[in-house]
Amino acid sequence: MSQAFTMDADWLPFHPDPSRPHFILPPGAVDAHCHVFGPGDEFPFAPERKYTPCDASAAQLFALRDLLGFSRNVVVQATCHGADNRAMVHALRQSGGRARGVATIRPDFSEEMLAELHEAGVRGVRFNFVKRLVDPKPDAHYHRIAERIASLGWHIVIYFEPADLEERWDLFTSLPTPVVVDHMGRPDVRLPADGPAFARFLHFMEAHETVWCKVTCPERLTLAGPPYDDVVPFARLVTERFPDRVLWGTDWPHPNLKGHMPDDGALVDFIPRIAPTPDLQHRLLVANPMRLYWPEESAHAG
Numbered sequence: 001m002s003q004a005f006t007m008d009a010d011w012l013p014f015h016p017d018p019s020r021p022h023f024i025l026p027p028g029a030v031d032a033h034c035h036v037f038g039p040g041d042e043f044p045f046a047p048e049r050k051y052t053p054c055d056a057s058a059a060q061l062f063a064l065r066d067l068l069g070f071s072r073n074v075v076v077q078a079t080c081h082g083a084d085n086r087a088m089v090h091a092l093r094q095s096g097g098r099a100r101g102v103a104t105i106r107p108d109f110s111e112e113m114l115a116e117l118h119e120a121g122v123r124g125v126r127f128n129f130v131k132r133l134v135d136p137k138p139d140a141h142y143h144r145i146a147e148r149i150a151s152l153g154w155h156i157v158i159y160f161e162p163a164d165l166e167e168r169w170d171l172f173t174s175l176p177t178p179v180v181v182d183h184m185g186r187p188d189v190r191l192p193a194d195g196p197a198f199a200r201f202l203h204f205m206e207a208h209e210t211v212w213c214k215v216t217c218p219e220r221l222t223l224a225g226p227p228y229d230d231v232v233p234f235a236r237l238v239t240e241r242f243p244d245r246v247l248w249g250t251d252w253p254h255p256n257l258k259g260h261m262p263d264d265g266a267l268v269d270f271i272p273r274i275a276p277t278p279d280l281q282h283r284l285l286v287a288n289p290m291r292l293y294w295p296e297e298s299a300h301a302g
């Protein structure tokens, strides 16, 4: 742990010794949602952060990648680093081309800053609307950023809770780039996957062909706990209905979990329950993330 920062008293650190999954990932699989934290002494956490995590370095992320059998990562800027993307960019630069990034930016970032992020491997920005993580801004703020990044060929990742889908519908449906929704828009898994609440989210995807979805975070959405039976119907429904617009990731190092810390190997074993055929698995884990993050190689993705 860093000298400069003390992790929150109730912080759950990531699993110290994850198991090797039983499910063998297809060659070229991408962990399309994960983070790095610090290390705080090298890459300080942002003053405006809402939590102080444990350190979780790029080297530790890549060791997990290799243990689980992934080939590549998409490192998503975590809110504890605000718009200071240095830890994420460091991870991209350490990856030897095997990681892409999703940044947090402000509308006043210079062209040079954006060009440097692109050169490092950033291919998207994240707009976060979850109030326990950030202080969300008016729509105009996000429109200004969207205008800045659209010409770079980047996409926009949005993280929101169900109520935000109604409140921000006009924003979410007017963004000029592909839009990737984190964690299925955080459905309430006590409600049926084929009920009206989740139907609203499915309609959002149905009506907008540029909207993608990460069928991620059973450990975050579950009420039942491992092996996350209560999340399967939601993730499977989205994966089967939109097989070319889904992504999967570990969410390592799993910020802000309060109940339990998952064994990342067991999380990978969740994948065949939501993508039961080799074809669905290949799209979810290889073809789709390659198309979004490594389009120049995508045609060759095996």
Ligand code: 0GY
Binding pocket: 035, 077, 078, 079, 080, 133, 182, 220, 251, 254, 255, 256
């Ligand atoms: C996630 C989810 C969370 C945190 C963050 O950037 C973040 O701080 O994304 C959360 O607490 O729900 O995707 O890692």
